[in-house]
Amino acid sequence: MTEKNFYITTPIYYPSGKLHIGSAYTTIACDVLARYKRMMGFDVHYLTGLDEHGQKIQQKAQEAGISPQAYVDGMARDVKKLWSLLDISYDQFIRTTDRYHEEAVAKVFEKLLAQGDIYLGEYTGWYSVSDEEFFTESQLAEVYRDENGNMIGGVAPSGHEVEKVSEESYFFRMSKYADRLVAYYKEHPEFIQPDGRMNEMLKNFIEPGLEDLAVSRTTYTWGVKVPSNPKHVIYVWIDALMNYITAIGYGQEDQANFDKFWPADIHMIGKDILRFHSIYWPIMLMALDLPLPKRLVAHGWFVMQDGKMSKSKGNVVYPEMLVERFGLDPLRYYLMRSLPVGSDGTFTPEDYVGRINYELANDLGNLLNRTVAMINKYFGGEVPAFATATEFDADLAAVVADNIAAYHKQMEAVDYPKALDAVWTIISRTNKYIDETAPWVLAKDEADRDKLAAVMAHLAASLRVVAHLIQPFMMETSNAIMEQLGLGSAFDLENLELSGLPTDIKVVAKGTPIFPRLDMEEEIAYIKGQMNAGKAPAEKEWVPEEVELTSSKGQIKFDDFDKVEIRVAEVIEVEKVEGSDKLLRFRLDAGDADHRQILSGIAKFYPNEQELVGKKLQIVANLKPRKMMKKYVSQGMILSAEHDGKLAVLTVDPSVPNGAIIG
Ligand code: MSP
16 A cells, blocks of 8 residues: 655745745645645645745844844744744744754765765856845846946846855756756656746756856855855755755654655745756755655746835735734635636735635625525424435536546646636535525425425535535635534545535524625725735734824824835945035935935944945935035935934845835
């Protein structure tokens, strides 16, 4: 007998900021599959976690003024809290700062070094700290050049700037394995899903010639050190990818879980990180002589109507807000139903509220309400035994059977929109069945009693089927349906059939709506308002309406505030102004065609004013220019905060581009 083990992983997330609904998508998608597989009798190991090393995290911690460890500890708490809110049923949470992981990574690195797959060399290239990724010139979205045409910088596809890095580095001989990888792709066309992505990888990265990969850095310290040469820190992606095997015991004393679960059945990832998972990771595994994961599923992105979610655009949607307002199930349902396999999906508040009202409250909620009410009215709550009696029963049964089969097929393919379409086909067909059989007419004639009983049994049976099928997606709703039908928690997804309705069950005396009807306009406006607030409700809750707000200037309307344009500006140069002990003269890049000049009376707070060069400040960009000290035009104002006789200019994260609007 083959063992029914199933190992599923999410990417491990960078703990570099609050997670939005897009980033939560992968984790919920894995959770759905993990729950489905458990219901199908598999012994599931569901791994998730955090990718805590690297330059980006080191910088974030520095900005926050705390140690990287304290920073990631805090983030790990927050992320776990979110996963608990979203009811993620992971079996293991790995952090790359876990001792066992760090030790195993160091050991593997030395092994690969000893066997010659890793060697020491010199690296010169373009690196994006935010992406923790090197780019070749042709991979960049934009390239900056000097007047002689030499490249002096550029922008990664993610929108983050790259910087030139030249340093001693270890390299992984990726090139050595290129042919083996291509052969593997050919023999395993199912390895990368959805179809088409494998070709993308071949065309864009492998066929042009696979370059050896720089796998260590010497310019920061927050990472796993190379034991035999500790000034080198192991490249964060090498460190991160290994989590999939270190988590289950590879390279450690107790390898039982590794033996049981490796190779992974699925690595679920976003399309942006497919290159690492489909090229570097398989090659690392080949070098270690380990089998490759069975399947990589690369999903698209959730975007907004105006493009990627970003705080500066004010279009970020946080899961906490949606769960607090509408409950967990609609969020899980919406995300899983709305992202078509292989492409991006757009989140809109209209769509969100619409799906709750039409699909959840109307189609499903009403079906349950009507069924429970009718069984109470016509049979005192007792569900009649399943039997066939009307001319519509056979078609309903066929549609249910076909769609149970379609559902399983789509779940295996991780095509959730189609799996849920199959469920909603059953729901619609069942609603139509009520219209066709018209139980209120059958109830009028005692001769139709058997028919009425069969109709009630079919309705309960169909809802039981639906409750099973949606269980991996919407646990609470599924449980509520079972509860209201008097079925408790007797799930059996493996042997699910319409006719499997147990006998002697009694529905609740009074059903409660599982989804309240929403006022569309009001709720859409609510979500939009929260998006613009750009803050998660948890933070906002600290300012309840009743509290009197302190302000030295009296209140203004939003329109008044909206007249002020605040922008990010990088300090290019700064100098003391001759003849003034108060003023500093700044040259700033605020995203304008040319640099702008601002004079600011903060000299005494920055005796060493050069420390400001390179900092990204906040400026009022649309202040009317004015002349100062007779000869200097000041084109804006630098924002700062004064307290206890001290003053600090307001800075922003270096990853925010110059000229970005703050609001
Ligand atoms: N740390 C790496 C993964 C290492 S795995 C060995 C990483 N982390 S991440 O935090 O940037 O992204 C985590 C996951 O969230 C990725 O699968 C990414 O594709 C996904 N998403 C982030 N934003 C997303 C959307 N807007 N929509 C859907 N998924 C997106 O990459």
